Amino acid sequence: MSAALLWWCLLVAQLLLGFAMGCASWRMIRGPRAQDRVVGFDALYVSGMLLLLTFGIRSGTPIYFEAALIIALLGFVGTVALAKFLMRGEVIE
Amino acid sequence: MELILAVSIGVLAGSGVWLLMRPRTFQVIIGLSLLSYAVNLFIFSMGRFPVGAPPVLEPGTAGDPASMADPVPQALVLTAIVIGFATTALFLVVLLASRGLTGGDHVDGKGGGA
Amino acid sequence: MSFLLQNLAILPILVPLVAGAVMIPIDDQSRHLKAAIGLASALGLAVIGVLLVLRADMAVEGAAAITVYRLGDWPAMFGIVLVVDRLSAVMVLLTAVLGLASLTFSLARWQRMGAHFDALFQFQLMGLNGAFLTGDLFNLFVFFEVLLAASYGLALHGSGVARVKAGLHYIAINLAASLLFLIGVSLIYGVAGTLSMADLAARIPTMSDAYRPLLEAGAAILAVAFFIKAAAWPVGFWLVPTYAAASPPAAAILSMMSKVGVYALLRLSLLLFDDEAGLSADFGDTWLLIGGVVTVGFGAISVLATQDLPRLAGACVLISSGTLLAAIGAGEIPVLGGALYYLVSSVLATGALFLLIELLERGRDVGADVLAVTMEAFGDGEDEEEEDPEDMEIVIPGTLAILGTCFLGCALVLSGLPPLSGFLGKFALLSGALNPTGTDAGSTPPFSGWALLIVLILSGFATVLAMMRAGIRNLWATADREVPRVGVVEIVPILFLLALTVALTVQAGPAMRFMDDASKSLHHPRDYVRDVLIPEGR
Amino acid sequence: MMRRLLPYPLTSAFLLLLWLMLEQSLAPGQWIIGGVLALVGGWALGLLEPERTRIRRLRTVLELTCIVFADIARSNLAVMRVILDMRRSDRTPGFVRIPLALRHPGALAALACILTATPGTAWVQFVPEDGVLLLHILDLEDETTWIEIVQDRYERRLLEIFA
Amino acid sequence: MILDQAALTAALLLPYVGVIVVALLPKNARNLEAWVAGGTALATLAMVMVCFPAISIGGITRLTVPWMTERGLDLVLRMDGFAAVFAGMISGIGFLVILYARYYMSPDDPIPRFFCLLLAFMGSMMGLVLSGNLIQIVFFWELTSLFSFLLIGYWQQSAPARDGARMALTVTATGGLCLFGGMLLLGHIVGSYDLDLVLGAGPVVRAHPLYLPALVLILIGALTKSAQFPFHFWLPQAMAAPTPVSAYLHSATLVKAGVFLMARLWPVLAGTDAWFWIVSTSGLITLLVGAYIAIFQHDMKALLAYSTISHLGLITLLLGLNSELAMVAAIFHIMNHATFKSSLFMAAGIIDHETGTRDIRRLSGLNRSMPFTARLALVAAAAMAGVPLLNGFISKEMFFTEALTATGTYSWLHDILPVAATIAGAFAVTYSLRFIHGAFFGPDTDDLPRTPHEPPQWMRVPVEILVFGCMVVGILPAATIGPFLEVAVQSVLVGKAPYYSLALWHGFTLPLLMSMVALAGGVILYLLLQKHLNAGVEGTPLLEPLDGRRFFDQAMVFISWRLARTAERLLGTSRLQMQLRLVICMALLAAAGALYRYGLHPGGVALTAIDPAAAVMWTVGGACAISAAYQAKYHRLAALILLGGTGLVTCLTFVWFSAPDLALTQLLVEVVTTVLLLLGLRWLPKRMESAGETTLVARVRRYRDLAIAVLAGAGLTAISYATMTRASPEGISRYFLERAYTGGGGTNVVNVILVDFRGFDTLGEITVLAIVALTVFALLRRFRPAPESIEIPEQQRHPVRERRDEWLMVAAVTMRMLFPVIGLVAIYLLLRGHDQPGGGFVAGLTFSVAIIVQYMAGGARWLEDRVRVHPLRWMGGGLMLAAGTGLGAIVFGRPFLTSYFAYADLGWLGKLPLASALLFDLGVFALVFGSTVLILIALAHQSVRSRRTAPRATAAVAPVAPAAPVEGG
Amino acid sequence: MRGVADLPLWAALPVCVLLLAGAALTATGALGLLRFRSFYERVHAPTLGTSYGVGCIAMASIIFFSVLQTRLAIHELLIGVFIVMTTPVTLMLVARAALHRDRQEGHD
Numbered sequence A: 001m002s003a004a005l006l007w008w009c010l011l012v013a014q015l016l017l018g019f020a021m022g023c024a025s026w027r028m029i030r031g032p033r034a035q036d037r038v039v040g041f042d043a044l045y046v047s048g049m050l051l052l053l054t055f056g057i058r059s060g061t062p063i064y065f066e067a068a069l070i071i072a073l074l075g076f077v078g079t080v081a082l083a084k085f086l087m088r089g090e091v092i093e
Numbered sequence B: 001m002e003l004i005l006a007v008s009i010g011v012l013a014g015s016g017v018w019l020l021m022r023p024r025t026f027q028v029i030i031g032l033s034l035l036s037y038a039v040n041l042f043i044f045s046m047g048r049f050p051v052g053a054p055p056v057l058e059p060g061t062a063g064d065p066a067s068m069a070d071p072v073p074q075a076l077v078l079t080a081i082v083i084g085f086a087t088t089a090l091f092l093v094v095l096l097a098s099r100g101l102t103g104g105d106h107v108d109g110k111g112g113g114a
Numbered sequence C: 001m002s003f004l005l006q007n008l009a010i011l012p013i014l015v016p017l018v019a020g021a022v023m024i025p026i027d028d029q030s031r032h033l034k035a036a037i038g039l040a041s042a043l044g045l046a047v048i049g050v051l052l053v054l055r056a057d058m059a060v061e062g063a064a065a066i067t068v069y070r071l072g073d074w075p076a077m078f079g080i081v082l083v084v085d086r087l088s089a090v091m092v093l094l095t096a097v098l099g100l101a102s103l104t105f106s107l108a109r110w111q112r113m114g115a116h117f118d119a120l121f122q123f124q125l126m127g128l129n130g131a132f133l134t135g136d137l138f139n140l141f142v143f144f145e146v147l148l149a150a151s152y153g154l155a156l157h158g159s160g161v162a163r164v165k166a167g168l169h170y171i172a173i174n175l176a177a178s179l180l181f182l183i184g185v186s187l188i189y190g191v192a193g194t195l196s197m198a199d200l201a202a203r204i205p206t207m208s209d210a211y212r213p214l215l216e217a218g219a220a221i222l223a224v225a226f227f228i229k230a231a232a233w234p235v236g237f238w239l240v241p242t243y244a245a246a247s248p249p250a251a252a253i254l255s256m257m258s259k260v261g262v263y264a265l266l267r268l269s270l271l272l273f274d275d276e277a278g279l280s281a282d283f284g285d286t287w288l289l290i291g292g293v294v295t296v297g298f299g300a301i302s303v304l305a306t307q308d309l310p311r312l313a314g315a316c317v318l319i320s321s322g323t324l325l326a327a328i329g330a331g332e333i334p335v336l337g338g339a340l341y342y343l344v345s346s347v348l349a350t351g352a353l354f355l356l357i358e359l360l361e362r363g364r365d366v367g368a369d370v371l372a373v374t375m376e377a378f379g380d381g382e383d384e385e386e387e388d389p390e391d392m393e394i395v396i397p398g399t400l401a402i403l404g405t406c407f408l409g410c411a412l413v414l415s416g417l418p419p420l421s422g423f424l425g426k427f428a429l430l431s432g433a434l435n436p437t438g439t440d441a442g443s444t445p446p447f448s449g450w451a452l453l454i455v456l457i458l459s460g461f462a463t464v465l466a467m468m469r470a471g472i473r474n475l476w477a478t479a480d481r482e483v484p485r486v487g488v489v490e491i492v493p494i495l496f497l498l499a500l501t502v503a504l505t506v507q508a509g510p511a512m513r514f515m516d517d518a519s520k521s522l523h524h525p526r527d528y529v530r531d532v533l534i535p536e537g538r
Numbered sequence D: 001m002m003r004r005l006l007p008y009p010l011t012s013a014f015l016l017l018l019w020l021m022l023e024q025s026l027a028p029g030q031w032i033i034g035g036v037l038a039l040v041g042g043w044a045l046g047l048l049e050p051e052r053t054r055i056r057r058l059r060t061v062l063e064l065t066c067i068v069f070a071d072i073a074r075s076n077l078a079v080m081r082v083i084l085d086m087r088r089s090d091r092t093p094g095f096v097r098i099p100l101a102l103r104h105p106g107a108l109a110a111l112a113c114i115l116t117a118t119p120g121t122a123w124v125q126f127v128p129e130d131g132v133l134l135l136h137i138l139d140l141e142d143e144t145t146w147i148e149i150v151q152d153r154y155e156r157r158l159l160e161i162f163a
Numbered sequence E: 001m002i003l004d005q006a007a008l009t010a011a012l013l014l015p016y017v018g019v020i021v022v023a024l025l026p027k028n029a030r031n032l033e034a035w036v037a038g039g040t041a042l043a044t045l046a047m048v049m050v051c052f053p054a055i056s057i058g059g060i061t062r063l064t065v066p067w068m069t070e071r072g073l074d075l076v077l078r079m080d081g082f083a084a085v086f087a088g089m090i091s092g093i094g095f096l097v098i099l100y101a102r103y104y105m106s107p108d109d110p111i112p113r114f115f116c117l118l119l120a121f122m123g124s125m126m127g128l129v130l131s132g133n134l135i136q137i138v139f140f141w142e143l144t145s146l147f148s149f150l151l152i153g154y155w156q157q158s159a160p161a162r163d164g165a166r167m168a169l170t171v172t173a174t175g176g177l178c179l180f181g182g183m184l185l186l187g188h189i190v191g192s193y194d195l196d197l198v199l200g201a202g203p204v205v206r207a208h209p210l211y212l213p214a215l216v217l218i219l220i221g222a223l224t225k226s227a228q229f230p231f232h233f234w235l236p237q238a239m240a241a242p243t244p245v246s247a248y249l250h251s252a253t254l255v256k257a258g259v260f261l262m263a264r265l266w267p268v269l270a271g272t273d274a275w276f277w278i279v280s281t282s283g284l285i286t287l288l289v290g291a292y293i294a295i296f297q298h299d300m301k302a303l304l305a306y307s308t309i310s311h312l313g314l315i316t317l318l319l320g321l322n323s324e325l326a327m328v329a330a331i332f333h334i335m336n337h338a339t340f341k342s343s344l345f346m347a348a349g350i351i352d353h354e355t356g357t358r359d360i361r362r363l364s365g366l367n368r369s370m371p372f373t374a375r376l377a378l379v380a381a382a383a384m385a386g387v388p389l390l391n392g393f394i395s396k397e398m399f400f401t402e403a404l405t406a407t408g409t410y411s412w413l414h415d416i417l418p419v420a421a422t423i424a425g426a427f428a429v430t431y432s433l434r435f436i437h438g439a440f441f442g443p444d445t446d447d448l449p450r451t452p453h454e455p456p457q458w459m460r461v462p463v464e465i466l467v468f469g470c471m472v473v474g475i476l477p478a479a480t481i482g483p484f485l486e487v488a489v490q491s492v493l494v495g496k497a498p499y500y501s502l503a504l505w506h507g508f509t510l511p512l513l514m515s516m517v518a519l520a521g522g523v524i525l526y527l528l529l530q531k532h533l534n535a536g537v538e539g540t541p542l543l544e545p546l547d548g549r550r551f552f553d554q555a556m557v558f559i560s561w562r563l564a565r566t567a568e569r570l571l572g573t574s575r576l577q578m579q580l581r582l583v584i585c586m587a588l589l590a591a592a593g594a595l596y597r598y599g600l601h602p603g604g605v606a607l608t609a610i611d612p613a614a615a616v617m618w619t620v621g622g623a624c625a626i627s628a629a630y631q632a633k634y635h636r637l638a639a640l641i642l643l644g645g646t647g648l649v650t651c652l653t654f655v656w657f658s659a660p661d662l663a664l665t666q667l668l669v670e671v672v673t674t675v676l677l678l679l680g681l682r683w684l685p686k687r688m689e690s691a692g693e694t695t696l697v698a699r700v701r702r703y704r705d706l707a708i709a710v711l712a713g714a715g716l717t718a719i720s721y722a723t724m725t726r727a728s729p730e731g732i733s734r735y736f737l738e739r740a741y742t743g744g745g746g747t748n749v750v751n752v753i754l755v756d757f758r759g760f761d762t763l764g765e766i767t768v769l770a771i772v773a774l775t776v777f778a779l780l781r782r783f784r785p786a787p788e789s790i791e792i793p794e795q796q797r798h799p800v801r802e803r804r805d806e807w808l809m810v811a812a813v814t815m816r817m818l819f820p821v822i823g824l825v826a827i828y829l830l831l832r833g834h835d836q837p838g839g840g841f842v843a844g845l846t847f848s849v850a851i852i853v854q855y856m857a858g859g860a861r862w863l864e865d866r867v868r869v870h871p872l873r874w875m876g877g878g879l880m881l882a883a884g885t886g887l888g889a890i891v892f893g894r895p896f897l898t899s900y901f902a903y904a905d906l907g908w909l910g911k912l913p914l915a916s917a918l919l920f921d922l923g924v925f926a927l928v929f930g931s932t933v934l935i936l937i938a939l940a941h942q943s944v945r946s947r948r949t950a951p952r953a954t955a956a957v958a959p960v961a962p963a964a965p966v967e968g969g
Numbered sequence F: 001m002r003g004v005a006d007l008p009l010w011a012a013l014p015v016c017v018l019l020l021a022g023a024a025l026t027a028t029g030a031l032g033l034l035r036f037r038s039f040y041e042r043v044h045a046p047t048l049g050t051s052y053g054v055g056c057i058a059m060a061s062i063i064f065f066s067v068l069q070t071r072l073a074i075h076e077l078l079i080g081v082f083i084v085m086t087t088p089v090t091l092m093l094v095a096r097a098a099l100h101r102d103r104q105e106g107h108d
């Protein structure tokens, strides 16, 4: 019972997160401006990270935790670099 | 699922190959990166389909090949990722040097800023 | 001593690795220290190479003399092994010799033309040796990457427009080739379940039919990767511009590089697809022959079409690559024996030629001018270096005569004219090709024999023409030129390499016997498989 | 001495906690490794010379935390409604300039965290010279309400904490 | 026997010893060098004489030195009568030429080189005639070509010398290559390269299907060397050589090599129609054409050169007649021609030396100023013309006899032979007359560059000796040259020598009549041609269009320039796009070709159910990839971002399919690569989307590329699908899973593979990283940005005057806080790697990201004032640590990289894992950290560096280069 | 290793609710990214995911693993902490960069 419930909920949650990734990537693809893409990129990372967490639950092992942790901790670095590039034209001054 | 992964590999490879044949250095480097993804996934796919069976053992035990992903392709992909990263960096710097010395970003080093 | 001998097989990789690692943090100011470390390592490698060759040749008649080194003490199938047989031993020795010569040459000025030359050079040697010694398919990839990465560095050493432009192409194509390599290796793993070459050879004969097409596809893709590295037509156009633009010591060691692709094809084709490989027996041999012949043809065309000495030398590398490929494709023991002899002699000669060219063209180096401009605009003071050509450069009398003689020597070897080893190499190859079963009367030469005969004679003709033209233009038609300033350390390595071709000529008997033995054991890979897969290790 | 050894006690404590959580273990060995790493981490941070931060009132911290959690929850719902019901036409997004007295970088960072984590408000620019914060508000009904919210609910408390 | 062999060896080696001695002598020791060289030649001659007694009784002296025995190539020294005669000629005339050259060569010339080359050439000729192995013959054959090339080009500063040398080598070396092929075939037919075996296998050879190709190839070699039609044109050009060289090479030795070879292999190859037609036709044409052209030459040496061609044609013709008697005549004429022709060349050289010109039109009346030389030349020329009482007469008589009696398959050639022979004889008389009459007779002239007088006495001695020889042989043939000729003939014909008589007088015979007709005809022709010759017209009447040299030059230009370049252009490319296209297509073809044999079908393993979330995920990934491909040209930033999207999806895939280590690594690489590419993006040129219409060609090209890309993608899809639907083979992975913990001491099998089972791969892989970092560093040191990207980036340049805006300040606080946090996580990942996902590589990247974040937050200057990373030390240390860990095993007597692990029990503190693998991983960590930081920071520093130099560099471009404040944070 | 099937119902319910809530929030945020018309509006959208989206799913994970392994597994909290720390940095900088670009182009 709980397995089936959890299974369905996980499926729905993953689909929702997949949908979120889709929306984010749409922004990345369509723009229109660079900052839109960057925001979409950031959102994609967060959605992906959440998808990882749900996947961890689904497979019942905590072994994917580090991957999610790394996204949470370092996912912003790429975005910051992009933002700095937009702002200053170079990443490290 | 096999089909999805296979098609994904194909899409990445196709995009990469397309870019590889373009005339601008930046296109080539993006193409190489995409191709690297495709190849890494390809190597990975050689280990077949191990959903939810990471090759991490319980201490003191031996793993069961039937219930665990093949670790060898994973090790190969790891090496390939590292080497891919290194060569991307190198290619980037060389394309920058080429850009600096030839004034353009054409792969054959011709043309000015065009 | 026994301690060293026990670990002899790993030393060709370890010595340059440690030397390179030690040099990384050393400041570029301490050039003499770096030079000393580098030379010590190269000398050590040469000694090790000699020992390896001697050991590989010690076996009794018939038995394969194979040394297997199990890294990490794992059984051969599972861990990575190094395998020393005659072929790999001679390649290691050749690498060491070429390395020693180019390194010595570089001390005069090229060492100072950019950062970290010495470390990169050591890594280049390491990569080459690793590729020759390893008995594992994926480890071969890794060492290919090591040697390619180092070659990128060396090819770009000194910077400048020509180098960077050629380097960009070189890198892009080799990156593509590396990806193909990966696809091939992983596909083979996916259907054979192993990475050890010996294990693979053991599995192929009995492989299930479901896997065989994919295995052969993997092997074919792998072969394309090796064809690219061997600069075969039509995927080898990168070679000539790259080698021509590279700095001389780099180009000299690079002339060994294109042979790695040939080596890999040779090793794998003979090991995996021997006569006992079932349906896959002799897979790809015809294509090797065709590819080789076409490559020699294109090389001959390039040789004729160029006015430029460095490009000429590069085209000679093409010819030698093609010849070797065709010889492998011929699939006969005596042909391969001759081809190996030819390989050694042509590598020595192209190495010497690349070093020599710079001396001949000294004073009108376009790249150097660009370099000067660059430094002026972006000189960072402390990190740019351009000392006077100093102590190393003692101008020697009769420079032009010596240079002329050296050029003549290189030209003779490369065009296959007597009296040097080039002629003997071609003879050994062709006599093998025409009389594959020995010199007994009555048989008709096989198709490959005719192909090789025609191709070698035509390419010899082209090379003679081109070398003569180049020699006349660079040595004779410039009577009023000023004598180039050439240091002893620059001329000695060239003489050393040429002296080796002379030695190879004089000692043609033993050398040929060695190569024939190497070829024989390569054509009987079952011994190799048996020796490597002996269940040892933990 | 203590300050040399432990220049950033809060950070070090956080690092130790982080270590124990990562290892998911309270074994003595982990305390030792974590402690050493926390110390080293403190020194490493010291190299970057951030301004020293003293957190005064733990009670205010707690209070602020609760407020923020509640605000975020409310904003989440509000923004969700905005997104799902796009036909609503009375929504007016816009910028608002808020003068701040807050100057401590750490406090400003905390405020940034709060405002960003709260859906509906976006930190756009802060000019330290005159202390004006430029916010973008998704549903800007009344500028002054927003100024009050920021100043009274968050800034005041942060000033207390980072005094 | 031993003595003979020793002498034989000495005969071959002495010239080379001489070369070395002369090369070591000082440059100005002209006399000494001449003495050494001359002495060497005499000693060589002496050695030949020592050998002769044994040979004269029909013996063969052989000495075999093992060389490449496996391939049937030994150094076989073999002297029989024929070889001995040639060897004597080579060394004897060699000595005379050296003596002559001592006086001929100017002190300004580099004498040591001259004598070195001359002796080396002599050595090669000796080697050639003394060879007892086919391949050895080729060996020395090519050496003679080589040294003659160097000798012809001796005066390298003169263009004709260079051209002559070039042409000679081109023709003779090409011929040599053909000869090589021919000899290989001959060896194949016989089953041995040994000359004695080959000579005994005549019938076998002639019956073999490969006889004709072998014959043609060998004859090309011989005919080119002997300057036979149609390869005759190189010889006159070779006259640019110093005259002693001409006298030696182009009369007595080099050109004789061809006829030597034909005579040598005569018992094997001759006797067939093919031989007859090829050899005698070529010889006959050469005989006539050479003689005809010789008449019209104004340069004495050119005249002699064409006459040489003609005489060689005569010899060739004789060899081609398939008759033993003709062979006797041929050998005899070889000897005679050597004597009179070298003396004539020397005489011409003396004239040139003393008057400064060789032009017959300018020379006149030298009979009076140099009477003795004139007498000598007169006699030699008479011999050349075939005047009785001189040696040339006797061999010519024999030729006429043969022309009349030639047998074999009857053909029209036999009909015209006597006539042609007589005509050729007449031509010979004509040009001999012209040589003598033109130079030595007629009125005195003062139009010469130098006042003529007799040469130094010793310069004349060689000529005197040779002319004396002509006369003695001409009067007493049987007594003088008879025995030698007999020995030579016997050895060539292997005991089948016919009866012949060497006598001056055979009675009134048809040949004598022909001789008389030729003599008279020649004189008459000379008289008739007086007007034409005195007019001094250049060129040969009637044969003007048949200028072999011009054909040759055009052919060379065509082959080596137009053809080669066109072919290179058509068959090669220097464009990267095309090269990559080819690479991809070849890979596609190779894989398709391999699969074609079997066909490719999906395997039988049941498919895994589709996971909708994964499907959605991969839709995103694919969309990102395709858009990245689409955007990469004009929207680089967009492409970069989209690439990141694909990377993320790849990383999630790794998680999906149970590869946490891969996911971690991919993720970190993703982050670092993004920063890296962004650092580089700043230096690329602005690219504006141009609305310009694309041409049709461009569009077709794009469709072609699209097709290739689709095919490549589809191919990879097919292969991977086919593999995935086949069961996994029973491979090596079971071992790793079973032994990872028990043998490698770790539970994370992937990590155990990386640091233990296949730690060697990892060692190589981190070396790659180190190499790349070093290369990047070295390259960036020499980095020169394009002028337009030197300036401050647009974003900072635009005239938005903002107040001092610490825009990064607030963000920087958080970023700095994260420094120890990320560092801690890095160490966490490092320490747990052996058992759980993580490891040195991931940790190293994480640690480097910690630093990079600080660089971004504070700027390079700011950070480096506070924290200094020494990447090179990290790299060196890391690599040494990793290698050192492996070396540790060696110290303990185990193979490199053998691992060690144990769990140390520390009581209440818990268990501490002690594994050498951790040490290795620590090395990996240090190296990865150092390399990544080095790469990124070196790249970042370009901005700092170029900014420092920007005002200088841009001053010329824009007068105002606003330097914005750069300090951030 | 125990899996999904071993979870008791009392724990499964909150896990399900939290999962769905978090995923829904994130999805809504992403939808906003799609539907908002101006950039500054779009900046707000992802914060749904980065605040309670992450919070809910992390909490679900905590409950799930704590119950499954019968010990407190709270390390997922770290993910929340890190997200809360880093998201402001990115969004702040992106918004600032957008403002800068807009001003440069004269929309000030």
Ligand code: NA
Pocket (backbone or CB within 6 Å): C269, C270, C273, C274, C281, C282, C283, C285, C331
């Ligand atoms: Na084969």
Ligand code: NA
Pocket (backbone or CB within 6 Å): E661, E750, E751, E754, E833, E837, E838, E839, E840, E842
């Ligand atoms: Na790992």
